[in-house]
Amino acid sequence: MADPTTNTLKGPEDATITVRVIKSLFYRNVKPLVLHHVNLKQTTIADLRAIVKQEISTKPAWKAYRTAQIDTVKLYTVAHGHKTTNLIINLEEDSELYPASEDQTLAEWGIENETEISMFKKAEYNEFVLNPTETKW
Numbered sequence: 001m002a003d004p005t006t007n008t009l010k011g012p013e014d015a016t017i018t019v020r021v022i023k024s025l026f027y028r029n030v031k032p033l034v035l036h037h038v039n040l041k042q043t044t045i046a047d048l049r050a051i052v053k054q055e056i057s058t059k060p061a062w063k064a065y066r067t068a069q070i071d072t073v074k075l076y077t078v079a080h081g082h083k084t085t086n087l088i089i090n091l092e093e094d095s096e097l098y099p100a101s102e103d104q105t106l107a108e109w110g111i112e113n114e115t116e117i118s119m120f121k122k123a124e125y126n127e128f129v130l131n132p133t134e135t136k137w
Contacts, residue, residue: 008033010081012040017106019052020076020089022120025128026136031065032116040107045073045099048106052119072122074098080109089125091132103104120130 010016015038023029038087043051052070055102056062075097076080078088090097097102099109128134 008048009016010113012107012112014038015106015115016115017111017114019048019067020116021052021056021062021065021070022089022118023065024136025088025120025124026134027107028135030088030118031062037117038106043106044103045106045109046102048117049073049102049119059086069121072098072118072120072125074118074120075110076116076118077117078110078112086132089120089128091129 016034016036017034017038017040019033021031021033023031033052035051049070056065056068074090084092096110
């Protein structure tokens with residue numbers, strides 16, 4: 001029998017996920033927030049957003065991100081899945097990369113252990129996809 005992949009070693013009641021908080025797509029400002037012991041069956045998209053905002057507003061390491069306007073979540077990658085070629089955000093427009101609603105649980109969205117999710121400002125993303133190679137310094 002083959003060894004199980006790491007994304008199946010933990011059940012959905014005790015997952016580790018990474019939230020990639022993107023302050024600016026054009027300046028490539030992204031900081032990962034690793035969340036341990038997340039119950040994917042109970043945590044909704046709204047809950048995840050509240051957890052991230054709480055972390056940003058209370059932890060000193062996140063001071064530079066307190067002005068970040070994050071209003072959208074999008075799947076970046078799942079463990080052992082295909083990786084995007086863009087290092088800042090997954091540019092695929094598949095509807096399944098976005099959750100259906102704020103009340104949807106992470107498990108219902110298809111999130112599993114070791115998944116990476118991006119949080120960012122939707123208006124900036126819409127501008128960024130028009131020319132993803134443009135950077136500002």
